[in-house]
Amino acid sequence: MFVLSPLMYRRPFLTLMEQQLLLLSLQYIYRHQIAENVPLEDTITFDELAQVTKLNSKDLTRFLRVAISRHVFQEPKKGVIGHTAASKLLCKNPMLKAWLLNIAEEFWPAFTRTVDATEKWPGSEEPNETGYSLAHGTRDNPFNEIRKDHHRHQQFITAMRFSHLHPDYNISYLLNHYKFGDTGSDDKSTRTVVDIGGSNGEVAIEIASRYSHVSCIVQDLPDTIAGLQSQVPLALKGRVTGMAHDFLTPQPVHGADIYLLRWILHDWSDAYCVKILQNLIPALKQGARIVVNDISIPEPGQLGIKAERDLRYMDISMKAFNNARERDVEAWESLFTEADSRFRFLGVSMPPGARMSIIEAEWMGDKTPLPTC
Numbered sequence: 001m002f003v004l005s006p007l008m009y010r011r012p013f014l015t016l017m018e019q020q021l022l023l024l025s026l027q028y029i030y031r032h033q034i035a036e037n038v039p040l041e042d043t044i045t046f047d048e049l050a051q052v053t054k055l056n057s058k059d060l061t062r063f064l065r066v067a068i069s070r071h072v073f074q075e076p077k078k079g080v081i082g083h084t085a086a087s088k089l090l091c092k093n094p095m096l097k098a099w100l101l102n103i104a105e106e107f108w109p110a111f112t113r114t115v116d117a118t119e120k121w122p123g124s125e126e127p128n129e130t131g132y133s134l135a136h137g138t139r140d141n142p143f144n145e146i147r148k149d150h151h152r153h154q155q156f157i158t159a160m161r162f163s164h165l166h167p168d169y170n171i172s173y174l175l176n177h178y179k180f181g182d183t184g185s186d187d188k189s190t191r192t193v194v195d196i197g198g199s200n201g202e203v204a205i206e207i208a209s210r211y212s213h214v215s216c217i218v219q220d221l222p223d224t225i226a227g228l229q230s231q232v233p234l235a236l237k238g239r240v241t242g243m244a245h246d247f248l249t250p251q252p253v254h255g256a257d258i259y260l261l262r263w264i265l266h267d268w269s270d271a272y273c274v275k276i277l278q279n280l281i282p283a284l285k286q287g288a289r290i291v292v293n294d295i296s297i298p299e300p301g302q303l304g305i306k307a308e309r310d311l312r313y314m315d316i317s318m319k320a321f322n323n324a325r326e327r328d329v330e331a332w333e334s335l336f337t338e339a340d341s342r343f344r345f346l347g348v349s350m351p352p353g354a355r356m357s358i359i360e361a362e363w364m365g366d367k368t369p370l371p372t373c
């Protein structure tokens with residue numbers, strides 16, 4: 001019988017460590033703009049490159065040889081470095097660059113301090129008591145920390161846009177599956193959708209162009225919403241409007257039919273999500289729908305191991321970054337229950353092929369008597 005040597009069990013763990021060491025090398029490459037200083041169609045010696053970048057030649061050589069062992073750059077002759085297709089991408093694709101930079105400089109250091117953070121702040125739901133806080137030496141939450149530097153903020157936005165480019169995240173899954181303009185009858189009177197944290201209005205613009213009787217109000221932080229009007233096609237200008245609003249404060253648009261939260265709640269811990277939902281309450285009319293478009297993790301073991309792993313990695317990354325999380329059906333339902341018993345949880349549906357689910361609740365209003373204490 002073939003018996004696995006205990007040493008064989010090291011393999012999966014070593015693979016993880018190898019990936020981390022490649023990140024270390026990429027962090028060095030990005031921080032010192034190495035890719036841009038290697039000629040695209042020629043070679044350069046390590047020493048020459050060290051001179052141009054004002055780096056220590058021995059360090060530079062060691063960091064680069066780690067990357068070279070993964071085909072990022074090549075060493076065609078000892079001491080001489082040239083590009084590969086992979087390393088050229090680092091110069092030529094600004095979105096990929098921003099994404100890798102974000103992992104290497106923002107997330108990866110946070111991962112290394114996350115266990116420390118759970119010891120320092122056990123069970124914390126605060127976005128500034130995390131591995132990120134320890135690694136970056138800040139008491140601001142990561143979004144505010146990153147916003148302090150314009151270039152860093154732009155890189156972060158580009159990185160997020162890059163990760164959302166995956167076809168499984170396309171907004172058409174939400175729009176084809178959820179009928180924003182459907183009142184359930186022939187009634188085609190005007191409907192209002194508020195897209196909370198709606199960014200550049202991509203979803204709102206698509207809703208308004210599909211349903212001529214729907215008006216959309218896109219809410220986001222002031223610097224984000226400032227750019228909205230330039231995105232809205234002329235024909236939709238009257239029906240897609242922007243409004244600066246912080247969703248951690250009470251909702252100012254009263255009586256809308258649908259309040260949409262797409263890719264918002266997974267950025268926040270349960271305690272904050274409950275506050276975000278409670279902030280809607282004063283504005284809600286009876287029957288208003290809360291539509292959340294976010295990941296809903298299936299029960300353990302329902303997915304293939306790779307798909308399950310991806311979701312678990314995302315969940316723990318959110319923990320490391322700002323004590324946020326990915327949720328399963330039970331966790332989604334309990335957010336609404338905790339926020340207010342007058343939310344009726346309608347369930348979770350997953351458009352075929354999509355990665356993000358549609359989670360829906362209805363505001364029952366005062367029809368349902370408040371529980372008496």
Ligand SMILES: C[S@@+](CC[C@H](N)C(=O)[O-])C[C@H]1O[C@@H](n2cnc3c(N)ncnc32)[C@H](O)[C@@H]1O
Pocket residue numbers: 196197198199200203219220221224245246247248261262263264
């Ligand atoms: C991950 S993006 C999602 C954007 C958009 N809903 C989508 O589906 O692409 C999160 C958005 O929330 C916004 N945001 C973050 N904190 C906010 C706050 N306190 N109030 C309002 N918007 C906020 C960000 O500016 C960003 O546009």
